Amino acid sequence: MKKSKAFMALLLAGAMAALTACGSSSSSTTSTSTASGSSTETGSDAGTTTADAAVSGEDMNIMLETPVESLDPQQATDGTSFEVIADYTDGLMQMDADGSPIPAIAESYEVSDDGLTYTFHLREDATWSNGTPVTASDFVFGWQRAVDPDVASEYAYMLSDIGQVKNAAEIIAGEKDKSELGVTAVDDHTLQVELNVPVSYFLSLMYFPTFYPVNEDFYNSCADTFGTSPETTLSDGAFILDDYQPAATSFHLTKNPDYYDADTVQLAGLNYQVIQDSQQALMSYQSGDLDTTLVNGEQVDQVKDDPEFMTIGAGYLWYISPNMNASDPDVAAALSNKNIRMAMTMAIDRDAITNDVLRDGSLPTYTAVPPQFATGPDGSDFSEDQEKFSDYCKYDATAAADYWKKGLEEIGKDSLTLDMVVDADDAPQKVAAVLQEQLQTTLPGLTINLTVEPKKQRVQDMQDGNFELGLTRWGPDYADPMTYLGMWVTGNSNNYGGWSNSDYDAIIDECTTGDLATDAQGRWDKLYDAEELVMEDAVIFPLYTQANAEMLSSKVTGVEYHPVALNRVYKHAVKTE
DSSP states (O other): OEEOOOOOOOOOOOOEEEEOOTTOSSOOEEEEEOTTSOEEEEESOOOOEEEOSOOOSOEEEEEESSOOOOOOTTTOOSHHHHHHHHHHOOOSEEEOTTSOEEESSEEEEEEOTTSOEEEEEEOTTOBOTTSOBOOHHHHHHHHHHHHOTTTOOTTGGGTTTTTOBTTHHHHHTTSSOGGGSSEEEEETTEEEEEBSSOOTTHHHHTTSGGGOOOOHHHHHHHGGGTTSSGGGOOOOSSEEEEEOOTTOSEEEEEEOTTOTTGGGOOOSEEEEEEOOOHHHHHHHHHTTSOSEEEEOTHHHHHHTTSTTEEEEEEEEEEEEEEOTTOSSHHHHHHHTOHHHHHHHHHTOOHHHIIIIIIOSSOEEOOSSSOSSSOBOTTSOBTTOOTTTTTTTSSOOHHHHHHHHHHHHHHHTOSOEEEEEEEESSHHHHHHHHHHHHHHHHHSTTEEEEEEEEOHHHHHHHHHTTOOSEEEEEEOOSSSSTHHHHGGGSTTOTTOTTOOOOHHHHHHHHHHHTSGGGGOHHHHHHHHHHHHHHHHHTTSSEEEEEEEEEEEEOTTEEOOEEOSSSOSEEOTTOEEOO
């Protein structure tokens, strides 16, 4: 086996903490941590910690566009939830400032010569916020939950299709028991993972929340309430959730004094505020109630010369998904017609959306994989060439009208009415209104009705197939084109439109478990073939790659921004008076 570089643990700052039992406000436990990381514990199993010891620094006040949808690491599916979960949970690895994986709970690791076995050595000074040590069994339990059909995790495929963890696919399919997953607790501080094939980006998956640990005893003590309150969450990360309820418009985390890397954390806590009206958010920022907020549209013109204004690539691809399996048979027939789909994607003026509506640095996008996040073996951006699929995706009103006429003739209609589900947030509604106008103006006889829903409901409706058109987005979970291309495999839970193509499925299989799995350049080239099938068949209508136009107080430094997996990380942030 090849030995990786060993990573030394930082000294753990000692502290006393009062603990609240899961589901009970009267039971408590006390954990005393020493500089060596050992601890003693009395009392019952417990949830989050409220620190008795004073914590230096200040709270950072953060604006969110949308509420948290889930704090269950194996159930969460959205970027907001991932950000908050990662605030208080460490996985085996975490991201450095450049987005590369570096050890977190895993102090070091080894990889076998054939790339099929990873052995992670867990640090001995990592504890949960109830004083319980973080062990290899916590990772085994968390990963088994992710593939358990009874849990029905939307991200189960991260272990099977993407991570290629041994037996994951068979467990998800109900063919094997979750106990047969290729992850083993060799001892309390040694975790062994077996893969079907080598996965070049496997370490970068380890900072993604689906792969986070869950303490089994604590989880069982919470019954069905896990992840719904401070009392039903545990922290092994930089912060502790101490004020939260589902769908809350504000919630709070405080610094974790027992964190193994506590000396690095300078903020006293994180104070989140969910503000869906962008003008209200900007006013809150200008009054000093927020340290950071998003801005868009005309607001950008107001603040673009402010030294606290910045534009950051966020990685999300926004697109329209047409449901080819819509419940209305006439709609399903229309959206299954390639000419209808081609007409719609050709009728969209993406430059107008990014330049006139968003004005936040977002990039018009004409590919199924967005630019600026995935770099190939030769160092090139997978989607740098935004004209490679111009035969299938561009703004061409004349071509759109021709496709539209042919499509209507083929389905025997002279008009078509479609409903499009849209998030209740400010920016998506503005974009949807422009899309509605563009499509109706360019395609005679088309009526688009907008259905505005809270994001959680919109996502649920799309997952259930209860939609006709969906304005949605997808952010890269890891730095490889497969994070997008894997979505359109037949039966994938994120394949909202229900598209199926056996040639496409075969290419993805070849690139994940076939001969190309270990051929970096050959795999890269073949993924272009897969993307072309998606674009040629207008499976989605790409719109733009999101950038975030943000205001960040000059009092704050050290926030780390990433286009992949975790968009914002606050562990190293500092706020001065």
